[in-house]
């Protein structure tokens with residue numbers, strides 16, 4: 437007895453954050469164009485979520501389609517170990533030009549969560565290279581979201597995230613209260629009081645602060661005051677802690693500026709981008725950092741290698757589409 441495709445899907449395929457027992461219904465999309473999805477039964481809906489905020493130019497953008505086809509005719513994939521290619525070079529050039537001047541070293545990762553893992557490794561290796569292994573913890577704010585892999589999960593909101601499930605498997609990080617002042621509120625200096633205390637107390641063991649600049653996306657679309665970001669940048673400088681900006685959701689124009697950090701004129705030491713990087717065509721992400729962080733890591737143990745290298749790192753097809761999206 438054969439079962440319908442939709443019933444097969446229901447019985448055999450996991451969708452994001454669902455149970456195999458009584459899962460939420462999944463609707464079968466046949467095609468997509470512009471901002472619309474067309475379902476199997478012909479119904480058309482507007483995708484107001486643009487596939488989790490990634491599809492910045494609409495579905496089936498003619499320039500992105502044409503670059504993707506052109507790249508497939510050359511090669512869809514080739515490993516990045518000991519090999520390079522034009523799409524990766526073009527993408528890195530564009531990323532370096534679009535982001536603040538200090539960010540000029542690029543790791544091209546295969547998903548947002550992986551780019552966060554790489555960012556955290558960069559921070560840890562930065563301190564290891566300076567023989568400061570005790571600087572290994574992360575500070576973040578409640579209400580954040582940074583991905584589903586383990587270290588990324590450890591800095592997601594401790595209540596709404598997955599901490600309670602994986603309690604024994606994820607290490608504890610430091611969580612300051614979520615910012616309460618919105619961009620429309622008057623800034624008051626006591627808004628950052630708790631943060632200041634945490635830096636004073638814990639800077640000796642802090643490798644980095646990680647946060648989503650200006651908007652906490654998956655954690656509830658909470659917009660916060662840019663002054664908060666400026667304060668964190670200043671505290672990071674004063675107390676010798678790196679700043680990781682996770683712009684995976686906010687990057688590429690999502691908050692009105694190209695990057696949300698621009699609202700506060702702040703440059704992070706490490707920047708993660710993903711989601712809209714390929715115009716929402718396929719998975720790709722990147723972690724950018726400064727010459728200083730990269731060269732310090734380079735002087736570290738193990739020959740100074742940054743210890744990451746996924747199979748599909750720098751995938752040419754994704755890089756070509758991403759470079760065209762940025763163009």
Ligand SMILES: *Cc1c(COP(=O)(O)O)cnc(C)c1O
Pocket residue numbers: 547548549550552581582583584648653654682683684685686710711
């Ligand atoms: C989506 C998201 C991630 C994780 O990216 P994936 O590609 O889903 O792994 C990390 N950080 C933020 C802020 C995100 O919005």
